[in-house]
Amino acid sequence: MKKIAFIGAGNMNGAIISGLVNGGFNPENIMVSNPSPEKRLALQATHGIKQTPDNIEATTFADVIVLGVKPYLISDVCQHLSEHVDITGKCFISVAAGCTIKQIEQALNKPCTVIRTMPNTPSQLGFGVSGIYANDHANDEERAFTTSLMESVGIVKWLESEQQIDHIIAVSGSxxxxxxxxxxxxxxxxxxxxxxxxxxxxxxxxxxxxxxxxxxxxxxxxxxxxxxxxxxxxxxxxxxxxxxxxxxxxxxxxxxxxxxxxxxxxxxxx
CATH class of the missing domain: 1.10.3730.10 (ProC C-terminal domain-like)
Known part of the structure; x- marks a missing residue:
């Protein structure tokens, strides 16, 4: 079973963690990182997952990294991870609006799978909608895993172009x-x-x-x-x-x- 790191302990990452654990995903294979302790400790107490204040530790632990930080922070976070962790073979999934796959790829500065998904707030109740688009490095297994990940909080729609992420924002995100x-x-x-x-x-x-x-x-x-x-x-x-x-x-x-x-x-x- 793949190991997942959630960078950021905000509402959306918390909702996905809840959906995964409630759906039977082993909490021992989930780690959340967040600089302030309150939210990550609460997620650990509620779901039995691992937690750390260190993004490097979380990324080293995981096969799949869910980027749940503010859009303006993603480039800095990805650049820092790429400089300190061997990200070869890892899959990065962004749940943030306003940050393109190209921007994430440039920050990571190494060929790897980058997937954008745009969930909406009802995902916190398991009634979400997520639009998904992946770069050319994504294989069938990674696509299937991302589908399963986001179906833990609602329905998913794979998109034909990254431009449609903006349309998903208008139709369901906002x-x-x-x-x-x-x-x-x-x-x-x-x-x-x-x-x-x-x-x-x-x-x-x-x-x-x-x-x-x-x-x-x-x-x-x-x-x-x-x-x-x-x-x-x-x-x-x-x-x-x-x-x-x-x-x-x-x-x-x-x-x-x-x-x-x-x-x-x-x-x-x-």
Whole structure:
């Protein structure tokens, strides 16, 4: 069984560790490194994994290294690792936005497998979406392992080009916040109607959950599901007409394009 090092003890790395261990992966084959002790010690206590403050120790220990540090730190971290560890045959998996495979390859300065994956925050609950793209050094075993790794926190989609990572960010990476904003607006209006803050939240979150489950459990197009709950001349049609006339489609398109543009700018300036 491969050994895995997680560089960084943030929420995403913590979620993947949790998913792996809960799925039966041997915690003795997992090590997390983090400069401050609180998070890494908490992960050790919860999951029985190994921990260290030293990225060098973690990378030496592992076959697969998951880079879960802030994007602006990845190049420095990779360069430091390459200078102090023989990285031949090791596989590097990045879960950070805004840092390209080329940038990671340049920092490592040695031929090796580099895989970018873009998970989203629901991965912390096991309901994530991860887009994945690998460089030419990745073999079938490494691709399969990465698939298994990210399936521990949700579904995965292998991408045809690295450019699609930016599109995944817009479609699923940033997207939970779109739904949160819509739900927040609904909760505010429910409160304005006189519902309590908690009742408003209960109504909105259960409705959102139910709508998502209906999409998951049905093979019908989403547009058909919408039509099925929209009676001609009824309340739903009145509400939807207001959203459509207000330019909802264009607003959503603009927002997603802004996410793509920002992802490209982050990679360019990284």
């Amino acid at each position: 997207a939970p916040a779109y739904f949160f904003l819509f739900m927040e607006a609904m909760q505010k209006q429910a409160i304005a109607y006189g519902f309590s803050e908690q009742d408003s939240r209960d109504l909105v979150q259960q409705t959102a959950l139910g709508a998502a489950k209906m999409v998951i459990e049905n093979k019908l197009p989403i547009s058909k599901l919408r039509e099925n709950v929209t009676s001609k001349g009824g309340t739903t049609q009145a509400a939807l007409s207001s959203l459509i006339e207000g330019g909802l489609d264009q607003l959503v398109s603009n927002a997603m394009n802004c996410a793509v543009d920002r992802a490209k700018a982050m990679a360019k300036n990284g």
